Amino acid sequence: MKSAQLKRIFFGVLFLLLTPHLPTHSLPAAAPPDIEEQTRAIAAELRCPVCQNLSVADSPSELAQEMRALVREQLEQGKSPEEIRKFFVSKYGDWVLLAPPAKGFNLLLWLLPAIGALIGLLLVIVVTRRWVKRSSDGRLTTAMEAKAPPAVPRAPEAADVPMDVDSQRDFYRRERERIEAEGKEIEFDFQSGKLSEADYTAMRRRLDSEAAVTGQKLASMPSSPAPAQKRAPEKKPAASGERRPLKTWQLAAGAVFLLLLGLSLGVVLMQATRPRASEQDTITGDFLTGTPGSGGGDALLAQGRAAFEKRDYGQAIEMFKKVLAADPNNPEAHAYMGLMLAQAGHTDGALSAFDRALAADPNFPVALWGKGMLLAQNGGDPREARRLLEKVSTMMPNGPEKSEVEKLIAELGKPAAAGNVAAPAKKPAPPPVAQAAGPAIQGVIDVDTKSKTSVDPQAVLFIIAKSTSGAGPPLAVKRIAAPKFPLNYTIGSEDVMMPGSVFSGKLFISARLDKDGNIATKEPGNLAGEYKKNPVDVGAKKIDFLLEPLK
């Protein structure tokens, strides 16, 4: 009775849970009133080929837009939705349908959820039935129930007793088992103090009388030892099997399984995902796809390198920053960041960037070269510089670049070999750059007549050569303290900011007379000017121009 009730409730709840999930979308759609809606309906059934789990209707991608336009066009031509679907299937295969036809391997897709639900349902039914059966078996499960003893000894009622002898015997055997179990239970409750002595004796008496009745009945029955013995051992393990605690090896195996599952999940997830490098990028890692993602690290690096080569440092920094966001230990990005920092004059920042690159890859040539050059230039640590440059020179192909590095190594070797005496003496001197007397630009700088009188004798003149007209670090800067105008100047490869950059190509020449010698601050009275026909070729002469007050 209880079981039937439970079943009804159970199925009621199940039905309520399942109804909202009934496939409402499979209901035949009423004829959409206009093309716009029809387009959307068809697009919603198509899978966007360049997205992850987005329909053509929902995707903002360019391809999805084109596909939507094509759907609309075909509808306008009078094609049916089925024809349009078939068209896309003929181009992209069944892949393009969000609900692929239920055949072949796809059948799994349709059947597995149903099978899963069915297995779950069966499991729930089996478990509930077992549970219901156990509690309706008449076994007293709690002491609370046991506390209410019936006034008269409860004997099996006539109606409950089965008719035939075999079943009767079984019935009384079960009765005996029940009485034994109940006896053990009240014994335990009494021992543990849950039951008062009066209650205990009353219950004991009742059970004893019940046991006597059952024993009598059993004794009066014709015995059939063979089947009884057969049945008894059959029942015992089944009954005890239900409550048997898990064995140690089972627990251990479970623990090991969980541990392994967790570990492998962790590893796979780490490998399978990565931070998005850009908005178009996906989080699916190379591990799954076997290819670098769109706009992934390699593409960004290539873009960064290209920007660096074009001296578009803002863009290059942007790209390398993105690479580092996705892969904080990328040696190439760090090395290029270091080159740009060095070029901008941030020696410390550049050194730490090179160090990070070398920490990730101790043999990364750009970082070895950059750090070696920087150390050689600053005269900070000629021995370390030499070590780094020697290392990088072994990796370089033969050519002018290699011989340049080798020349520098030879130069660095001299003070190191002569001991530390020569090194400090060399410090204030201009650094031993490879290109000592390379190509240069020459000309005369003068101050316009009105400002001539107001020129501060302590001011510092900066002559600047840039590869671009806009912002960005200069290629070369010449600093002249207390200049006397008109001033003959030469700016060339010995003035380049970054060791190793080549003073060549078309350059923008300008100059600034700075009162306090700090080019970063602007004071009233500073003068500036630039060559009127910028850019100029390296080697040009008579690049003359005037300095005027800053506006």
Next chain:
Amino acid sequence: MALRRLIITLAVIVPLVALLAYGFFRDPRYIPSPLVGRPAPTFSVKLFNGENVNLADLRGKVVFINFWASWCPPCIAEAKELEATWQRLKDQGVVFLGIEIQDTEVNGRAFVDKFGVTYPNGADANGRIAIDYGVWGIPESFFIDPDGRIVYKHVGGIGAEILAAKAAEARERIMTTKEGKGDYQSIR
């Protein structure tokens, strides 16, 4: 009892794990094309030099169609190699046709100039040719035999060797159902 339970547990878990593993080790972006072996969809495209090319007019020749964009790194990577292969194959009855997709014509012309590409190239303005060929990752290349049938498809960078080999096979009308795969970039 314990053995039965173990068998039941394994019977449930093993197929499930196998199914998941199968799914996890597939490229989720890869779309197998139904086009190989079918007649190539015809189209007409306006080239950068102003001429019009209709695919139907190229019957009897092997046609190599390459979909590309100037913003796609693998396309940049293979541009020079394609041109070099074109120089080798152009007198052997092979026609190269580059279709620029999802890009501007200005960028396309600059790309062609930059890499010295001399074979015919044109822009697919509204993406119809790309959809007709089921393009989803570029560079994407198709080989069409003299009967106008698609005999091979390659997603991603193709390389001179495969290109020359497949062009020779296409001339003999040999079809390869298995698609080639190189370094590719999903289109936008």
